[in-house]
Amino acid sequence: MDGLVALGSAGLMFLAMVYVIARINLPLALIALAVSPFVFVLGHTYDRRMGQTYVRAKELESGAMKVVHEVLGAVRVVKAFGREESEERRFTQRSGESAQAHVRIAAAEGVIVLAVNVTTTVGTALVLFIGIRNVQSGALSLGQLLVVLAYLTQLYRPLETVGGLFAGLQSSFASARRALELLDEVPEVAERSAARPLKRAAGTIEFRNVSFSYNTDGPVLRDISFSIPPKTRVGIVGATGAGKTTIASLLTRFYDPVSGQILLDGIDVRDYKLADLRNQFSIVQQETVLFSTSIGENIAYARPDATQALIVEAARLANAHDFISRLPQGYRTEVGERGMTLSGGERQRIALARAFLKDAPILILDEPTSSVDVATEAAIIEAMERLMRERTTFIIAHRLTTLEHCEIFLSIEDGRLVSVRSDVSLAMRDALLLAAGEVPIQRGKADD
Template sequence: MPTFKRIISYFGDYKASLALGIFCSGLVAICTIFPAWIMKSVVNDVLVDRNIAALHWIALALVVVMFLKGIADFVRGYLMHYVAQSILRVIRTACLDRLLALSLSYYEKQRTGQLMSRITADVMILQNLLTSFTSLIGDFIAFFGFCAYIFYLHWKLALISIVIIPFIGGLINKFSRKMKKIGSRMQSRIGDISTVLQEFITGVKVVKSFTLEEFVKDRFEQANGANFAETMRGGRINAATTPIIEFINTCGLALIFWYGGYEVIRGNLDAGQLISFLTALVGLFVPIKNLSKMSNVISQSVGAGERVFEIIDAPLDVEEPADAVKLPNCRGEVEFENVSFAYNNNEPVLHNVNIKVLPGEVVALVGPSGAGKTTFVNLIPRFFDVSNGSVKIDGIDVRTLSLASMRQFIAMVPQETLLFSGTIEENIRFGKLNATQEEIVEAARLANAHDFIITQPDGYNTILGERGVNLSGGQAQRIALSRAFLKDPGILILDEATSALDSETENLIKESLNRLMANRTTFMIAHRLSTVIRADKILVLQRGEIVEIGSHSQLLGQQGLYSQLYRSQFSEQVAM
């Protein structure tokens, strides 16, 4: 069971705590066996011989032993809680580290809800195994301790008792296999629920504007119903495990009582030994029952662990070389040399692209949907690796550069602005984490954001909701531009930053964009061709190839694809 071994391997950094926890579990197990051992004296010395001294020491011994058991159980429980939480912290961090290192191609193949479910729900399931690990060892100690004791008392009775254990083991194994499968499916169903909720919350405006509430309810009910059905299957198995095992135990106990009573009548066993044996046998059923439950916990934890480790083990398709070169500064020269790119070895999205952009040039990318514009700009900060050829910044292949040193000189302003939960100041500070308050205010002024920020209830300390939903689209866009100003990049990538805005806001953003683009190499993805007229170069892409290059006036004169697109948009605007 490699996944189980891998989960347990995390205990390696907590050997001292684990050793003390195991010691305490062993002490608890020994204290658990003690009442069965003392029952022989209770019956023979106290009840039969009426020995008052024996009564005193037995009562005192029981109090002392149970006190020790309580202390040991507390220490074990606290230690294992500490160790489990420490390990879960390490696992969550490992998941986040891998997610941060993975390229965009990984996220394009994953559902957000499933990823969130793995890092939250699946990791929490591992807690059940981690906190119970020393209890598991303690149950094994108690199991073998009780077995040794009953063989010591009467080996024939013990043999009869042991006969029922294989039946119990077979049932445990059967239930475990079923619970492992169901546990994995249960977590998948929870991920489906998370996905539906995440998509609804993210796209709540679309849902309401298209009156898709019933559609969302149906999708949620399907996911919720599937989760309910799977959970009930697991519940039935869990509910059946204990009573079935207890029934088999009771049948065995009745047989033992009958044969033991017969041995007492024949004089081969005294009453104290029989009562002690029966007490030990009842005690033996406790670790068996606990172990049967633990088998289900292990099965569910292994299923959850497999899903968590799929994230941690996800292969990196964009890796930084061991001898990566740091980019000390950035002039802004960008060159695509015979670049081709395909997603997952499918048909190329870009094919044999060659272009050299000089420092400070403004380059617009235009073309029909699916032409490869977004893919083109995503190759510059190395969000993906080229399939063939090379992308160079200041003459250096980006694959040889340190990702952090390269990306610190690149700023992206996407069409859909993402603001994080936190204050306005914190959102701007993402452009430069060690920025001063003065630098943040200056960046906001350059982005034409300062005036509306100071009208907010707490100014720069105003708390923003998830995705900045308490700001207008234009205000959120100006916060994003403030972030870019603060970063002071050598290369700027814009994805139609002025789309879907009112004319007044659009003019403010255009004004700030002109400041931002000054003396910076800029790549603009243009959906509205009116925004690219002043670009130094316009790259016209079609089916992954650059089919035209030139200025606005040059391309209009060529009467090619750009001219067609421009006149088509102009005609639509006139018609409107």
């Protein structure tokens, strides 16, 4: 807007001054005008040569901010590895590059402004030269020449403004281009135009020949088919990187399968409204994300309108009420950045309380106990069992204690479904075999 308004008023001013000078003396007006195309040629050349530099400068600028963002997010890791200085160097280097780019731009801007000024000065000199000739020959009075010269500065001022604008506008265009690139990014999944609403799913889930890959380097899931009746507890076992989390991500439509179908209550998940579909799932992950607000608000994240009584009830069910009420400010205790930090087990219980409050028909527990100690695990497992009642549940776990109450087991290996067991002992054996591959420390001979 700044650029457009200035450009408009500069244009009007220019035309008005041309008119005034032409009324006094037409040849002088034409001479004065003769230099103006050069200004536009200069501006155009500048835009062509510098446009990319502006884009690059903005990229470098955000590159430096990215280092700050990354380091502040992982300050403990940086300190623990003693990498403060090297991170500082990384930032200094990136911001140095960005500073250099800005210096180059400032220099180029100086050159264009100078070039435009020289052009208008040449114009003034020409008018003065020819004007004096005319005065000498008596075709023009001295008074008229002085008036023309006075108006000439008014005529050229808009041209100089336009010269400066070329630089300013390029910077704005570069920012706009980056913003538009982000806005044009295609979402991973799109909602169909005639998507159907879904109140509460029964919880039947079927995978039909589902294959998936994140990018072009090969499939992550290959031809997976299984079918789960409602309210079944499904354990998913397999080595790290086998594709377990990916299965959960496909269920909640963070991605769509490359081929095959996923059905919820017999209908392709892509046919549901996205928000309605995701409303059917409660997810508890290995690392629970807490926001820097009170514990109460964190629990009520899925249902911001929940009453205090409901929040407390959910916390009780999740075995979290006791430790929360022992905190000095109870449910109003701030967590996260400026508040207190909670242990892994406490965070998981808040995540479970969230899931109780959300009360979704399908539950996904992705390695929920891997970041908690054995003593806390018991309390969490007890709460989990309560949560699993009357819900279709997928539990991804390595520890057998966590898997104990499952009815069906899917063993995933390298993106393939290698076995489906309903018999607990067989499943446990599969799980054990698979889990054995997970143990990083081989037992020594003395142990055998």
